[in-house]
Amino acid sequence: MTGPRDPIASPTNPRVRAAAALRDRRERDLTGRILIDGARELLRALDAGVALETLFVCPSLCRSADCHELLRRVAPVDRRHVPVTEAAFAKLAFGDRAEGVVGVALRPGLDLTTLDPPVAPLLVVVEAVEKPGNLGAILRTADAAGADGLIAADPMTDLFNPNAIRASLGTIFSVPVAAATTAATLAWLRSRAIRVVVARVDGPELYTETDLSGPIALVLGSEADGLTPAWSGPDVQAIRLPMNGVADSLNVSTAAAVLLYEACRQRSTVRG
Amino acid sequence: MTGPRDPIASPTNPRVRAAAALRDRRERDLTGRILIDGARELLRALDAGVALETLFVCPSLCRSADCHELLRRVAPVDRRHVPVTEAAFAKLAFGDRAEGVVGVALRPGLDLTTLDPPVAPLLVVVEAVEKPGNLGAILRTADAAGADGLIAADPMTDLFNPNAIRASLGTIFSVPVAAATTAATLAWLRSRAIRVVVARVDGPELYTETDLSGPIALVLGSEADGLTPAWSGPDVQAIRLPMNGVADSLNVSTAAAVLLYEACRQRSTVRG
Numbered sequence: 001m002t003g004p005r006d007p008i009a010s011p012t013n014p015r016v017r018a019a020a021a022l023r024d025r026r027e028r029d030l031t032g033r034i035l036i037d038g039a040r041e042l043l044r045a046l047d048a049g050v051a052l053e054t055l056f057v058c059p060s061l062c063r064s065a066d067c068h069e070l071l072r073r074v075a076p077v078d079r080r081h082v083p084v085t086e087a088a089f090a091k092l093a094f095g096d097r098a099e100g101v102v103g104v105a106l107r108p109g110l111d112l113t114t115l116d117p118p119v120a121p122l123l124v125v126v127e128a129v130e131k132p133g134n135l136g137a138i139l140r141t142a143d144a145a146g147a148d149g150l151i152a153a154d155p156m157t158d159l160f161n162p163n164a165i166r167a168s169l170g171t172i173f174s175v176p177v178a179a180a181t182t183a184a185t186l187a188w189l190r191s192r193a194i195r196v197v198v199a200r201v202d203g204p205e206l207y208t209e210t211d212l213s214g215p216i217a218l219v220l221g222s223e224a225d226g227l228t229p230a231w232s233g234p235d236v237q238a239i240r241l242p243m244n245g246v247a248d249s250l251n252v253s254t255a256a257a258v259l260l261y262e263a264c265r266q267r268s269t270v271r272g
Numbered sequence: 273m274t275g276p277r278d279p280i281a282s283p284t285n286p287r288v289r290a291a292a293a294l295r296d297r298r299e300r301d302l303t304g305r306i307l308i309d310g311a312r313e314l315l316r317a318l319d320a321g322v323a324l325e326t327l328f329v330c331p332s333l334c335r336s337a338d339c340h341e342l343l344r345r346v347a348p349v350d351r352r353h354v355p356v357t358e359a360a361f362a363k364l365a366f367g368d369r370a371e372g373v374v375g376v377a378l379r380p381g382l383d384l385t386t387l388d389p390p391v392a393p394l395l396v397v398v399e400a401v402e403k404p405g406n407l408g409a410i411l412r413t414a415d416a417a418g419a420d421g422l423i424a425a426d427p428m429t430d431l432f433n434p435n436a437i438r439a440s441l442g443t444i445f446s447v448p449v450a451a452a453t454t455a456a457t458l459a460w461l462r463s464r465a466i467r468v469v470v471a472r473v474d475g476p477e478l479y480t481e482t483d484l485s486g487p488i489a490l491v492l493g494s495e496a497d498g499l500t501p502a503w504s505g506p507d508v509q510a511i512r513l514p515m516n517g518v519a520d521s522l523n524v525s526t527a528a529a530v531l532l533y534e535a536c537r538q539r540s541t542v543r544g
Contacts, residue, residue: 047518137526140519140522141522141523141526142517143516143519144515144517144521144522145514145516145517146514146516169519170519171517171518171519174518175517241416242417242418242536243416244415244418244536245415245418245443246316246415247412247415247416247443249416250413250416250529253526254412254525254529257522257526257530258530258533261513261534262534264516265480265534
């Protein structure tokens with residue numbers, strides 16, 4: 001048996017291999033567990049009450065202030081704290097992003113019922129989001145703009161892809177998130193009388209001339225294909241961002257940022 | 273001699289090797305040449321009058337409409353058109369982004385004098401930008417927002433890094449761009465009475481409560497270190513974006529997008 005003070009030295013150790021396998025979506029789906037890279041991301045997961053099961057720690061790589069704070073909260077005496085050598089850590093860490101800590105946690109629920117939005121929420125919906133980096137960037141902006149939640153409709157990526165977690169800087173744990181089909185998302189929004197405002201290149205109204213106050217969901221489609229036809233109907237408002245240059249589209253995370261901050265401005269929720 | 277209709281088949285062909293070497297900044301600096309991936313990016317370079325010297329074409333990989341348009345403009349009879357086999361193209365292309373075309377062009381000038389802004393320009397300045405992807409994303413937004421130019425102050429990356437070109441979708445050729453030291457940039461802005469508005473986490477004014485009309489340069493620093501102290505003085509206005517979440521910063525390209533579109537809104541240059 002490896003005691004709490006004897007670091008795991010072998011990259012083929014079963015615990016190390018089981019954790020590293022969580023970089024694959026199939027393994028995350030099978031086990032209901034996720035992998036979290038980065039001290040800041042792990043701190044935000046803990047703050048949000050995510051059930052951390054294991055924290056692999058490579059002491060010689062732990063240099064940042066965030067890392068030291070994390071090790072105060074999950075100390076060596078904590079049974080979740082598992083020291084590993086650099087050789088074993090290399091198997092666990094993602095590329096060169098090693099910060100000396102990698103965590104395994106239970107995957108948070110993603111049901112729409114977990115959202116529990118306030119009375120007049122500002123939500124963002126992204127349909128068919130494919131790139132974990134874009135999802136993470138949108139979450140980071142949603143956090144900064146003070147949005148009340150994000151729904152991934154028919155997502156093409158796992159929300160808890162380690163790269164999405166990392167790109168979100170851990171805000172995926174603090175911003176309420178859900179995943180559902182487009183049909184279920186629309187039904188859920190309509191049942192709560194949350195106004196559906198979709199961004200389309202050919203939207204008839206300029207986003208700055210549209211009322212973005214009250215209960216609202218800002219809906220963005222994939223860069224390549226836009227939104228599916230499901231996002232239509234008499235209760236769906238289509239808006240556009242101005243495109244003054246040679247290109248005809250913005251990155252989805254850029255469009256989300258411009259819309260979320262304009263909604264903030266109009267709602268005067270800007271606490272600054 | 274390889275005739276115009278005999279494709280280059282060898283990855284070690286001197287022309288192929290010389291072009292592939294342009295993925296390294298040092299080689300670009302030495303030769304004054306750049307490498308352009310992607311049919312859309314090449315079309316935008318041609319539209320902007322960039323001096324394309326060679327267009328390597330792998331006919332079996334040319335499937336997109338943009339690619340066919342490009343081959344109408346640089347046809348097989350054009351002496352710049354150089355057919356290559358898939359084996360030779362693999363050496364030229366970047367990762368799996370192969371679209372069947374890679375171009376070599378003379379590097380456009382980056383002097384501040386090339387900017388030639390209109391009377392009351394909207395400019396964006398990014399200091400110490402490091403990631404080609406961020407630079408490309410900001411250029412794409414600057415294009416969409418109709419900004420009059422971008423200045424990279426003390427850049428940590430080559431503006432014409434192939435990944436920056438690609439991330440910009442080729443808008444790096446249509447948006448006026450310059451690179452200069454921070455000192456030269458400030459002097460240039462001041463000599464033209466262009467108002468300097470810097471984004472700082474601790475800026476005293478909210479960006480939505482600041483006048484962003486008239487001749488203006490929106491200045492953003494690096495995510496890690498912010499702006500250098502040079503960006504201060506009685507004529508420098510510091511603004512902030514609201515941060516309502518657990519994270520304390522936005523991605524630099526996100527912050528640029530929010531500021532540029534707010535400037536657009538205030539200036540009513542939104543042509544939609």
